[in-house]
């Protein structure tokens with residue numbers, strides 16, 4: 001008999017999530033039936049989407065949604081061998097039973113030099129978000145200028161590096177001087193700390209006096225209202241996330257987008273990465289290749305211990321992560 005630890009949403013978040021909104025519980029797992037496998041989580045992901053999705057899709061008492069890299073410890077399913085690793089969407093659980101549906105096996109050829117946690121970050125969902133958002137939504141072209149915010153995070157850091165691979169000038173902003181130094185280290189042409197600049201408007205103009213062809217927006221809110229005025233004519237805005245609004249109890253008010261969209265003839269498109277689930281393999285192959293070639297660098301903010309899942313999640317929302325926020329069991 002295996003006892004699984006799980007984190008439950010005890011109370012719907014009001015404003016910023018707090019530790020008392022979560023509960024750690026234990027569940028006795030039954031023995032396996034034919035076709036099933038027992039898995040233990042090795043790395044778990046904490047992501048911004050958990051904040052708005054919990055509000056929309058979860059009820060109090062539900063196990064927190066989320067993705068993990070897990071090792072198969074027992075198998076009564078011939079398609080899954082003991083010792084193999086998978087990416088699963090099984091939520092915040094230390095152990096779980098699966099019938100194999102929806103599991104993505106990590107290739108047995110996963111390079112020794114790379115941590116398997118990258119399957120939750122640079123070569124996982126966040127990396128794919130950068131890949132499809134830039135190539136399919138922004139449709140960036142060589143020689144263009146790309147702006148990305150939350151640039152030192154899981155998605156943003158890949159966006160900037162892919163834009164450089166694609167022959168663009170890249171401007172990024174982040175919330176600390178250390179993050180800005182990191183952006184310069186990984187090849188961003190211009191980077192600034194949006195929390196300390198005296199004027200965001202001036203910082204955006206200084207970084208690219210001619211404006212921006214593409215804006216990969218992870219933040220929304222006030223930042224985006226200012227940035228939209230710096231778009232070039234026919235610019236494209238990929239609305240990826242709105243983390244500055246996820247914890248609002250009262251919705252923020254404008255300025256509104258219509259006037260700059262009309263006069264600059266902008267294209268603004270929201271997207272969710274799962275739109276390209278049928279091209280997941282293509283994206284992961286490309287990202288893995290660039291990582292192995294050293295063209296895409298990665299950093300992970302690893303929190304040790306399953307019991308620290310809420311702390312890692314809250315810390316990520318506060319901006320404590322450089323690169324992908326990961327919990328190592």
Ligand SMILES: NC(=O)C1=CN([C@@H]2O[C@H](COP(=O)(O)OP(=O)(O)OC[C@H]3O[C@@H](n4cnc5c(N)ncnc54)[C@H](OP(=O)(O)O)[C@@H]3O)[C@@H](O)[C@H]2O)C=CC1
Nearest residue numbers: 048153154155174175218240241242243244271272273319
């Ligand atoms: N559409 C889609 O399919 C997907 C969308 N997303 C979205 O992409 C965005 C980035 O996700 P991800 O890379 O995983 O997360 P990150 O690794 O970037 O972590 C979140 C970061 O957001 C920044 N942040 C937090 N609050 C604010 C704020 N009020 N204003 C500006 N920045 C803030 C912090 O960095 P800093 O120190 O710079 O403030 C923090 O580190 C999110 O909005 C997320 O919802 C992610 C995956 C898929």
Ligand SMILES: CCCCCCC/C=C/C=O
Nearest residue numbers: 048049067089241272273
């Ligand atoms: C269970 C994994 C689903 C990932 C979908 C992420 C979409 C993110 C949207 C905003 O953050």
